[in-house]
Amino acid sequence: MSTFPETPKDGFRLSQLIYDTRYRSLTIQVVAMILLVLFFSWLVSNTIQNLSDLGKDFYFGFLSQPAGYDINQRLIEYSSESSHGRAALVGILNTILVAFLGCVLATILGIFAGVLRLSKNWLVSRLIAVYVEGFRNVPLLLWIIAIFAIMSEAMPQPRAFREGGGASMLLGDSVAVTNRGVYIPKPVWGDNSTILVGVFILSVIGIFIFRSYARKRQEATGDILPVFWISAALFFIPSVLAYYILGRPVTLDYPELGGFNFKGGLHLRNSLIALWLALSLYTGAFIAEIVRAGILSVSKGQTEAAYALGLRPGRTMNLVILPQALRVIIPPLISQFLNLTKNSSLAIAVGYMDVRATLGGITVNQTGRELEGILLLGLFYLVLSLVISGGMNIYNNSVKLKER
Amino acid sequence: MKKTVLLGALTVAGLAAGASAAATLDDVKARGSLKCGVSTGLPGFSATDANGTWVGFDVDVCRAVAAAVLGDASKVEFTPLTTQTRFTALASGEIDMLARNTTWTFSRDNDLKLEFTGVNYYDGQGFMVPKDLGVSSAKDLDGATVCIQTGTTTELNLADFFRVNNISYEPVPIETNAEAQQQYLAGACDVYTTDASGLAATRATFEDPAGHVILPEIISKEPLGPAVRHGDNEWGDIVRWSLNAMIAAEELDVTSANVEEKAASDIPEVQRLLGTAGELGAMLGLEAGWAKAIISQVGNYGESFERNVGEATPIALARGLNAQWTDGGLLYAPPFR
Numbered sequence: 001m002s003t004f005p006e007t008p009k010d011g012f013r014l015s016q017l018i019y020d021t022r023y024r025s026l027t028i029q030v031v032a033m034i035l036l037v038l039f040f041s042w043l044v045s046n047t048i049q050n051l052s053d054l055g056k057d058f059y060f061g062f063l064s065q066p067a068g069y070d071i072n073q074r075l076i077e078y079s080s081e082s083s084h085g086r087a088a089l090v091g092i093l094n095t096i097l098v099a100f101l102g103c104v105l106a107t108i109l110g111i112f113a114g115v116l117r118l119s120k121n122w123l124v125s126r127l128i129a130v131y132v133e134g135f136r137n138v139p140l141l142l143w144i145i146a147i148f149a150i151m152s153e154a155m156p157q158p159r160a161f162r163e164g165g166g167a168s169m170l171l172g173d174s175v176a177v178t179n180r181g182v183y184i185p186k187p188v189w190g191d192n193s194t195i196l197v198g199v200f201i202l203s204v205i206g207i208f209i210f211r212s213y214a215r216k217r218q219e220a221t222g223d224i225l226p227v228f229w230i231s232a233a234l235f236f237i238p239s240v241l242a243y244y245i246l247g248r249p250v251t252l253d254y255p256e257l258g259g260f261n262f263k264g265g266l267h268l269r270n271s272l273i274a275l276w277l278a279l280s281l282y283t284g285a286f287i288a289e290i291v292r293a294g295i296l297s298v299s300k301g302q303t304e305a306a307y308a309l310g311l312r313p314g315r316t317m318n319l320v321i322l323p324q325a326l327r328v329i330i331p332p333l334i335s336q337f338l339n340l341t342k343n344s345s346l347a348i349a350v351g352y353m354d355v356r357a358t359l360g361g362i363t364v365n366q367t368g369r370e371l372e373g374i375l376l377l378g379l380f381y382l383v384l385s386l387v388i389s390g391g392m393n394i395y396n397n398s399v400k401l402k403e404r
Numbered sequence: 405m406k407k408t409v410l411l412g413a414l415t416v417a418g419l420a421a422g423a424s425a426a427a428t429l430d431d432v433k434a435r436g437s438l439k440c441g442v443s444t445g446l447p448g449f450s451a452t453d454a455n456g457t458w459v460g461f462d463v464d465v466c467r468a469v470a471a472a473v474l475g476d477a478s479k480v481e482f483t484p485l486t487t488q489t490r491f492t493a494l495a496s497g498e499i500d501m502l503a504r505n506t507t508w509t510f511s512r513d514n515d516l517k518l519e520f521t522g523v524n525y526y527d528g529q530g531f532m533v534p535k536d537l538g539v540s541s542a543k544d545l546d547g548a549t550v551c552i553q554t555g556t557t558t559e560l561n562l563a564d565f566f567r568v569n570n571i572s573y574e575p576v577p578i579e580t581n582a583e584a585q586q587q588y589l590a591g592a593c594d595v596y597t598t599d600a601s602g603l604a605a606t607r608a609t610f611e612d613p614a615g616h617v618i619l620p621e622i623i624s625k626e627p628l629g630p631a632v633r634h635g636d637n638e639w640g641d642i643v644r645w646s647l648n649a650m651i652a653a654e655e656l657d658v659t660s661a662n663v664e665e666k667a668a669s670d671i672p673e674v675q676r677l678l679g680t681a682g683e684l685g686a687m688l689g690l691e692a693g694w695a696k697a698i699i700s701q702v703g704n705y706g707e708s709f710e711r712n713v714g715e716a717t718p719i720a721l722a723r724g725l726n727a728q729w730t731d732g733g734l735l736y737a738p739p740f741r
């Protein structure tokens with residue numbers, strides 16, 4: 001900051017700092033920097049002053065104090081005697097859960113809708129257009145609230161599932177759709193189930209190895225192996241065999257009506273379902289447009305060339321169009337994932353206990369630590385977003401145009 | 405990018421700067437109106453009537469302070485606040501006082517740095533269930549789904565109650581009373597729990613109030629009262645004594661109807677209260693007729709109670725703990741001298 005480039009020995013005048021183009025930009029930068037530092041130090045001292053006026057300090061000790069409140073959806077052990085820090089962790093996991101489920105479903109929906117909107121079938125492409133425009137142009141919050149309202153107003157109460165209540169369970173008495181959420185069977189992992197999982201993971205690894213072998217072989221000899229069928233067989237057969245050989249280590253726990261609610265099974269709460277569906281449908285509509293744009297960006301000549309070489313439409317899509325379209329699709333897809341993750345904080349509308357609701361809501365409210373809580377919350381979303389975009393960038397690098 | 409950082413920083417600075425208002429009384433006088441935080445809507449306590457005017461028992465505390473300070477009970481700007489936003493709104497200086505069925509607790513007083521200026525309603529937490537559920541005690545609620553407002557003492561009491569009694573429940577966290585009511589009526593929860601007065605007020609708006617019962621257990625103490633920011637004692641005193649004036653007026657039999665003739669009475673405490681003798685108003689930094697303005701424009705405690713939540717209203721709350729100490733209740737205003 002204070003070292004200037006060599007100046008001619010004879011006569012450096014201060015006015016040169018402004019009028020001499022060699023120094024001008026440096027001067028401006030130094031002045032801007034000083035102003036910025038002054039501004040931020042004023043900001044910090046003002047905050048400290050105001051906190052002390054209110055008799056408050058800046059301290060994160062509250063995170064280890066008992067939280068005192070209960071959380072309905074917890075992926076880890078938690079009770080009202082656990083600490084605020086642990087409550088925050090429960091919220092973080094809930095945020096990650098809904099963001100992950102949302103990203104997966106949104107991608108699936110988006111790819112289907114994006115491809116189908118280009119369909120030559122008038123009805124299909126119009127229907128998809130209605131979906132895309134309907135979801136893209138109505139605020140997400142409305143969709144979340146609408147789905148939540150439908151779930152809690154139109155579905156039967158658990159009581160209605162009693163004898164003569166008029167409601168009944170679906171899929172052979174294994175699924176119950178109620179106004180408090182959906183109850184589905186839950187897998188119970190018995191003895192030996194780790195072996196089963198091991199077998200499954202090995203067969204997935206096997207599929208990858210086989211695929212790269214098949215590709216090498218095709219490149220070397222031109223022979224095409226039935227990759228799909230062999231992959232499918234590898235996926236199912238070892239796991240199913242192991243399941244029976246190990247004596248069925250995984251069983252299902254079915255939901256059953258007991259007392260006020262269903263007991264057993266897995267409870268997907270209305271809040272989770274509403275948030276998940278709305279986020280997926282909404283973001284899916286944007287992804288559909290990205291996918292469509294990606295496909296359209298590959299020039300028609302490519303398709304024609306592939307046809308001229310005798311490739312069938314499916315292979316043309318997989319081998320020619322998609323690899324080129326992906327380069328266009330991935331970067332905006334990353335920002336859609338980030339949007340979805342941050343939009344999940346709209347959980348506030350339906351009482352989904354995400355990190356905004358635990359750390360940024362009840363904890364802040366009960367402890368009065370607004371500044372600390374909101375800073376931590378911001379930090380968490382920042383880190384999560386950076387992790388997601390970091391991960392996606394690795395993938396992007398693997399598909400992007402490689403210049404040789 | 406740089407710009408958003410700067411703007412963000414500016415907003416933070418603005419918020420932080422707003423907090424450092426030490427002399428609330430001067431601000432209110434200069435502004436010519438009182439900013440009062442109330443609930444988003446709880447009939448009888450704070451709600452808007454058909455004309456859009458705020459009415460209710462908590463609203464009357466705001467109006468009393470406005471009458472005392474500005475001489476006009478209508479000079480109040482109401483800010484509806486949820487249970488989660490209320491304390492931040494007060495701490496940040498968005499409102500001058502909070503009158504929103506808020507429980508006076510140790511940690512709110514000392515850790516959240518609020519200043520509670522008395523109790524305008526002694527309450528306790530209760531449970532409401534549909535009659536046809538056939539539940540007669542809160543201890544029968546094992547496994548029930550319970551609607552609660554987040555950011556309240558309610559959710560903390562509830563967690564303690566169920567843990568101590570070794571029964572389980574499924575909490576459904578909700579932002580406002582209106583949403584809770586809708587979820588409860590849709591049967592998305594079996595039970596609604598909040599302060600008993602809130603339950604009665606909510607039930608009074610149901611189509612079929614008789615179809616719902618409030619269980620006998622009261623599981624907590626909820627002294628509800630107005631609050632101000634910690635650190636501005638002069639302002640705290642004004643709010644405290646405005647409420648006390650309403651309570652003392654009832655005890656001394658001063659009502660909005662007879663306040664003029666009582667001003668001429670020769671009972672010393674009435675004279676001091678109404679400013680015909682002594683200098684109590686000046687001690688608070690207010691006009692001599694501050695309490696008279698409260699009583700003539702808002703009424704005494706009993707009038708406000710009967711008008712908003714009393715037995716003649718659909719909410720039909722009995723005075724109970726909220727009777728004067730002379731009638732076996734807990735209301736006991738310190739002497740005006």
Ligand SMILES: N[C@@H](CCC(=O)N[C@@H](CS)C(=O)NCC(=O)O)C(=O)O
Pocket residue numbers: 443444445446485486487504505506507553555556557558579580581582598599601602603626628
């Ligand atoms: N007294 C408790 C509970 C306050 C509370 O939840 N009040 C409810 C009902 S009594 C309310 O004001 N609801 C109106 C609203 O949602 O704005 C506290 O201070 O934490």
